[in-house]
Amino acid sequence: MRRRHRAWDHGRTAWIRGRGRPAAALLALGLCGTGLLPAATASAATGPWAYAFAPGARTVEGTASATGAPLLAPGRVYRGSLPAHGRLTYRLDLADATATAYVPVTAVPPAHTGVTSTDGIRVTVRDTHGTACSFATARFGAGLSPRPVTALGRREAGRALCRGAGTYSVLVERLDTQGTSAPWDLELAPVTEPRLASPGPGDAPRSWDSASPEPVTGAARERAGGVGFTAARVLGPGVWRTTLVPGRTVFYKVPLDWGRRLRASAELGGAAGHGYVGGALDLSLYDPVRGLADDVSLGYTGVRKPVALAPLPPVEYANRYAAPAAVGALRFAGDYYLVLHLSDRLAGPFGQGPYEVTLRVGVDGRAHAGPGYAGRPTPDGVFTPTAQDGAAMPFGDGGDGGGTGGGGSLEMEALAAGGIGLGTALLLVLGGWTLAARRAQTRVSAQKPTA
Structure with a gap:
């Protein structure tokens, strides 16, 4: 509405405007609930496609040695910076000897900087005696393109090494x-997993349907x-289908319950041009604590041309006892992350794009109850699949690949129906308010004195 220049009707105009503001706010809320608007995300990074660090992430500076190293508290997310030729140390206090701790570290190099296939990071967890509990590496690979890479350090309870609090x-x-x-920027997101309430399966799964x-x-x-x-996004x-430009990385999450696969x-769609780019499109799968399950x-x-993840087993607690990392990562229910990266080297022979990318996702297997933890993980809910997003989650019974990844489809349908009902109700309210505002404006115009 244009600004009024006469003082006599300013109050009425303000009243009309004010009636529209709550309607707009409720409309936005309703559209978010129906999946028509994406959820807002906070990012301290600059640029439209820069990595979005967790909202409220705390800045922490690692030290050159264990002496004076800053504390990482499970359940919180931290930001840092890793210099070239750098080695940073952080501290992790574990009071519960029976809990397993995970420390995923995501390194984010600046865009358009040169990297080699062997550049990357290593994360090592050590006990007070300097014994290595675990180490993991993450490298940029054949794409030769800077992108976020994540390595997962951990202290697993029940193992021969690093058993105590x-x-x-x-x-x-x-x-x-x-x-x-x-x-390189860093994001660190430590997690703890409690022990089971009763003895669980002690052997890795011996077989599953591994056919493509x-x-x-x-x-x-x-x-x-x-x-x-x-x-x-769920x-x-x-x-x-989405479109990517060279150098861009995007993240999706697929909720998976116990027993789901x-x-x-x-x-990657076709493009005009000539040449060959190795590692042009990268597809990675990470588990709920950001442990890498597969990367192709x-x-x-x-x-x-398409590329596919290797055939994977259903999500089961016993997978952690398997030797292959791809199996061991599928050890808990929760949100599994699919990450796409389009190499910035495509821009030379094939242009800036955008390039069409088609992502095909299948979920099958019958959901079942989990093994039962003796406590709650930190952060709470990390091993609980995200509720369905009506715009992204077709409903099903979980047995034919059209399900949700969760075990409670009826509850999810009710949730979605509630979201749609809320959006519809708010649209009706908005329509009523809009009509009232127009009638008020008509009365204002009718009462306006003639020149």
């Missing part, structure tokens, strides 16, 4: 650093990805 150190190191001397599944078919629906783990079974593939990439010549 006490203070542990987390060492984060740069690997190689032949590509760039610029510092048939590709998921159907009409593709648009679904833009988020730009960080905490900004990941996906359900189906065919999804994920399959996924990504397809494709070489590209401008011709439409």
Whole structure:
């Protein structure tokens, strides 16, 4: 509404405007509830596609040695910076000897900086005696393109090493650093998993259906990805389409309950140009604590081409006892992250795009109750699948690949129906308020004195 220039009707105009503000706010709330508007995400980074760090992440500076190292509290998210040739140490105090601790560290190099295939990070967890409990590495690989990479350190309860309560150190190191001397941002998100209330399965699963599944078919629906783990957008079974420009990384999450199994593939659309780019499109799968389950990439010549994750077992507690990392990562229910990265090296031979990417997601297996923990994880809810997003989660019974990844489809349907009902009700309220505002405006115009 244009600003009024006469003082006599300013009050009425303000009243009309004021009546519209709560309607607009409620409309936005209703649209969010129906999935028509994406959830807002906070990011301290700059640029439209920069990595979105967790809202409220605390800045922490690691030290060169364990002496004076800053504390990482499970359930909180931290930001830091890793210099070239850097080695940073953090402290982890574990009062419960029976809990397993996970420390995922995501390194985010600046965009458009040179990296080699062997550049990356290493994360090591050590006990007070300096004994290594675990170490993990993450590298950029054949794409030669800077992107967020995540390595997971952990202290597993019940293992021969690092069994007791006490203070542990987390060492984060740069690997190689032949590509760039610029510092990399870090995001650290420690998690603890309680012991089971009663003895659980002690053996790894011996077999599962490891045959390559048939590709998921159907009409593709648009679904833009988020730009960080905490900004990941929910996906359900189906065919999804987005567009990426070279150098961009996007995050999705697929809720998986106990007994459910994920399959996924990504397809890069064709483009004009000539040449070959190794690692042009990278598809990664991370578990709820950001442990890497699988990572695949494709070489590209401008011709439409797919790449698929390896066949994976259903989510089960006993998977942690398996030797292959891809199996061991599928050890708890929760949100599993699908991460897509389009190499910035595509821009040379094939142009800036945007490039069409089709993501095919299948979820099957019968959901069942979990093993039963003796306490609550930190943060609370990390091993609970996200509730369905009506725009992204087709409803089903969980047995044919069209389900939700959770065990309570009836509750989820009620939740979705409630969201749709709320949106509809708010639209009706907005319509009533709009009509009232127009009538009031008509009365104002009728009462306006003539010149």
